[in-house]
Amino acid sequence: MKDQKKSYRKFFSVLAAAAITTSISAPAAFASANTPSSMKTNIHNNNVKKAKKDKNYDLTIMHTNDTHAHIDNVARKLSAIKQVRAENPNSLLLDAGDVFTGTLYFNQFEGLADLEFMNLAGYDAMTFGNHEFDKGTATLANFIKSANFPFVSANVNFQKDSNLKDIFIDRVEKHPENGEIYNGMIKTLNGEKIGIFGLTTAETKDISSPGPGVEFENYIEEANQAVAALKEKGVNKIIALTHIGYNDGGGDNDLTLAKEVEGIDVIVGGHSHDKLDQPVVVEAGEEPTVIVQANEYNKYLGTLDIEFDKKGKVVDYSGKLIDLDQKVGTAYVIPDDPKAAQILETNYKPTIVEMQQTVIGKTTVDLIGGNPPARTGETNLGNLVTDGMLAKAKTINPETVIALQNGGGIRTSVAAGDITLAKVFEIMPFGNTLGIMKLTGAEIKEALEISVKDAPNAFGGFLQVSGLRFTYDSSKTLGQKVQSIDVKEDGANYVPIDPSKTYAVATNTFTAKGGDGYTVFAKAYSEGRVSEPGYVDWEIFTDYIGTQEGKTISPSVEGRIINLAN
Structure with a gap:
């Protein structure tokens, strides 16, 4: 797997040398206290002698979270996505929520500016952050219906919401449609089924404005049901796309999820804005769970290379955050994508510059x-x-x-x-x-x-x-x-x-x-x-x-x- 990734790793080697460290700030101390230092070694060593290595499956996950309408550097993000994807045909691009709220781009365009670039980038799925509900479900419905990708959230029930009930399908879907909401979905890449389900923090009802028609259900119970539903459909590689926080104190978080729900291979997280420079592994059940999160504000594109054995167990992994704003001298390491740069400069930025004088x-x-x-x-x-x-x-x-x-x-x-x-x-x-x-x-x-x-x-x-x-x-x-x-x-x-x-x-x-x-x-x-x-x-x-x-x-x-x- 690692040889397969050399090309794009080399492309971003300057970033790795200058910006990628192994410290994780506050969460690191917690992770190190709860995660055996030998965990990755154990995953490696216990599976080194695989008789049928050719049966293993490599997947690259690109991930973002808590971008909060920070799109001034979005053209560089598009370039990074294209480079990673070009070198890794088995790849997914996922967002863990909170695209809404944070800059004047949201105040003016209510998420649709961000969405144009997400559609251009080719996201595969997104879950809801609490801030997606800040303007109520009518604004959120406009965003969802314009998306060229589906949305997942297993613990949010929209059946009673007048704006979203018609695009909410309360099940795990094998053939998801763009602009619709599912508990979970299946994405087939190179003949392999990848299961993706979503979770949104139950704090949303208290810290945002979802309205009375949106119900937040127990995240552990719904995660267990989503995993079971995916396995029933023959899926053994499962990703939880979450907006509950890495170790957030609001009543739900990724560390607890990894420990209490068996069968999740990867958690792509958001909400707590943690900068996990390296993946964190929790080995609490029969199989390990790898957790990633990419900080905030489009500062980084997260990448996770993961190898599954034929039974869907994680046997190898590596991940890092690509610094989208790194410079050498006065020049950015990652160049702008020309099309994205032109859209930003023509359609959105002039309005924001004017608004700043308000x-x-x-x-x-x-x-x-x-x-x-x-x-x-x-x-x-x-x-x-x-x-x-x-x-x-x-x-x-x-x-x-x-x-x-x-x-x-x-x-x-x-x-x-x-x-x-x-x-x-x-x-x-x-x-x-x-x-x-x-x-x-x-x-x-x-x-x-x-x-x-x-x-x-x-x-x-x-x-x-x-x-x-x-x-x-x-x-x-x-x-x-x-x-x-x-x-x-x-x-x-x-x-x-x-x-x-x-x-x-x-x-x-x-x-x-x-x-x-x-x-x-x-x-x-x-x-x-x-x-x-x-x-x-x-x-x-x-x-x-x-x-x-x-x-x-x-x-x-x-x-x-x-x-x-x-």
Whole structure:
């Protein structure tokens, strides 16, 4: 199998050398603790002496997830797809959901811009992310009906939804039609049947707008039924295309799926935006399950080369993420696909450039952010950002009482006057998404100690806060700087934090997964205490300003963060 892949591997070797590592950030620690280091070796060694090697079957899976309307680099993605496909005729191209919501391309074109490029690329199947329901099922129906590929989701029932019931077929389908929804489907490649079924996080009903006609069913039960239905049709190579998160704390995730459902060979995942540079293998049953996920925002094209024996068991695999934005000097390693580039520049980009000049509100005062202000102390912009984050989190989990934002994610200041969308993107250019953590008061104190560890010097992880105030003494010993913490438990009045009490705390998922050294948050994430509704920061900020009277703001410094050493 590996010799067969040399050509396109060589094509992307520059990418591998410069951009592909073996670290998986926060999920890596969890995976290494739960996956034997010898697993891949065992899969190899136990099957090296195969008497009928010619009966084995090689498959290449290209995969994307959580692209969220980021299509400025889509022409490079088309080039990468074409190259991989040209070298690997037994290939699939799959998307694990959340094409919708995240940039102005979605605000303007409601997914149809993304879809034109997905159709051009030749996707084989897609599952639904929670954000596919953000505009209700009428918008989603327009997207599905225009697709040149089918959709799969075994645990979402559309039979009572007026917009989707006519294109929903509640079964595993041997001959799927484009623009229709199935529990699962069979794709025949070079005479071999590949089964694909989908799963969508049940959190969707709480964090998006599916409407009363869409029902979310138990993902473990439905996965077992889908696997059984595929096996009844003679399929022994089964892919779960999921939007439930790698180790998400929302009640469903890929690690649990792999452990509890026998018969899944590959999980192509999404929702948690994990950058799995290497496939993760779970060996909990009779056969191993390989898990992949390709981060977010069209930054990568995931590739997985997988070898099955004649019984459909995974006996070999290799995978990596192709960095679509890597440069050598000023030139991109992957060139634009000419047709895709022409469509983007002609049909879509001019509208977006114009929209960026849209005024979304007005500030009567300078908004202070950037380095060092947002990284050394409370700022009025930090207060505004976290207030908006807290307001959004409360609509999802009304028990949320605190919001935290790393100062390094507030990149610049804004002069008094009109606020344009272009300026909002300068403030928060990373597209970080919302996460809601369950933390004890003691863990919150531990986090605040990390926040002020470098004080009074600048630190990108310095936390701006809402729903909370604290004092610290930068002259004190590391770990002993925080002197007091108060929380607005009722949303109005501050009371001292209770070290033993559990609080719902909003932040961005970069921080929630342990970014900027927040090991206390990474621990909570690994223990399944972080829910990821996924709303993007710039849109939360814009919507919050839109709720203010006259869309006019005058935030101030309120004494939320006080350095007693000053």
